[in-house]
Amino acid sequence: MADKLLPLKSELLKKTDMFSSLLDHELEVIADHSEFRTYRKGDSVFKIDEPGDALYIVRSGEVLISKQEPYGPVIDIARFIDGNCFGEIDMFTESDRGVSAHATGNTELLIFPKSGTSFADILNNHPEISARILHKLLAGISSRIRSANALVKENSPIIQELKKQVYRDKLTGIYNDTYLLERVRKNISIGLSFALIISKPDNFKELNDEYGHEAGDIVIKLMARKLRDYTGDDKRTVRYKGNAMAVMLPDVDRDEAYNAAKGVQNFLKGLDISEVTKGKKFKLSASVGIALFPDHYTDPEELVFKTHELPLIGRNRGGNCILFPEDGAE
Template identity: 45%
Template structure:
């Protein structure tokens, strides 16, 4: 009985009960010993008890659609499990078994042969306090989960960095532009310019200096672009040596002027440390698509701008093109 009382006192939903109430609870609980890897319950079993680990450990797992066992949790001394299904009177949605290293002892409430509904009727005050503690426990879990998944939480920021970050440059990647550009396009009355820039003669670096030199050049470009943009726009390494820039509130004329400055920036870069020669200079072509002038959704806006730098290179390089320049030999 003493072991039961000590364990109940340490368990969250029982810790606020009085000594007398804990003794009643202990009298309706029991300690059960399980052998190595012995099953506690299976998926689909009725949840007629809740458990607390007294000693040893418990593995909770579920079978995936592929038929493989997926471990959801490893529980140790003091951990409670099965309580959610128990209080909701649902079947278990996972299986639990004792650990593989020796025996495991679990507190089981209520003990074998007792029904929780009967205990509710026999001890309404205790039952009400336990249920209130359970509701508080669940509410606390929800609050912690909500805090965990807020946009500004460190966990979510790290996940976003991994999903949307380009490992070579530290800029955003193609996935970011494909999935998040739509968030910039909420007001049809406010222009958003998408610029996509690609060096015309980048192949010379890869062919003559190697792909490591090509990667280093991409890093140099990324650093220069980020410094030039500051807080005015969002820079993305889109594909290979092609970069994209999103500029809220920038109209057609402003986008053209920005593209011209970016071309000048590319042409001014000193790549002698990469190429071994101070004579080589990059040139670049830029494609521009403006929302809602050229497209009214993100995918279409990207499609309009993405093909233009290659077209600019085919026309001799150093071009700034809009979608309307595709048919005629236009552009600047």
């Protein structure tokens, strides 16, 4: 039985760079081994670690590509809209998916090859198509590499601005959690010992309740700016999440890390926030978590995640605590 959608499939395939060089009869072969599939909002297209055995072309709607960071947030990587093709590299290299994909709304995709069909078998049966597609794929990858190299060489100010957008916290201007995790990963990869200190005010909710969330944002900016001045090193001071502030100290022992954490705690307790409270007495109380590499953790994500949990444990114990991981055990 003839596939009534074959012309529509061929037209969509022809518009993608990978299949644009195929002759009409070759496009029909690819179209005949493709299928349309519809998705509703939130439906999974594929999940991380699934076999990369197909590529996808968006006929309508949108697909979001994302990745779950271990012990961290889900990071949005890319969005694909009408006419975009994705998943082809995994299919050609027979690799498992390194990311997840889901529909952000009602979406229709053209999938090649269709269920029950092997990409390798198709190419073995049609070697001339294989050669054309492979040539297009390699040309596309080479073009992307050349473009990226040109961007780095010719537009270094743009690269610097991109780094600022990626690594700087928009509210406070200091470094953010993305920067922190990369620094932790790098230090662990080269075997550089360090301490990570993460502090959180115990009574920040009371501040927000009494003076409002705008006042809370002002205090966060004060904390960030003053803590950076206190540490004397922009690259050591990070806004991790919400009102949590992090400080990294290279090559320190347990006692030195504790003394530094005590200093951070005292700094927060003594922070002048009278501009927010309009003269009313309100002093921050703070709990602080400390983890050492390699003493406590050797996995970057786990080290950051577990250290961030310690001030929360301290707050639940009444606040004003300084805790190492072994102190946080119930």
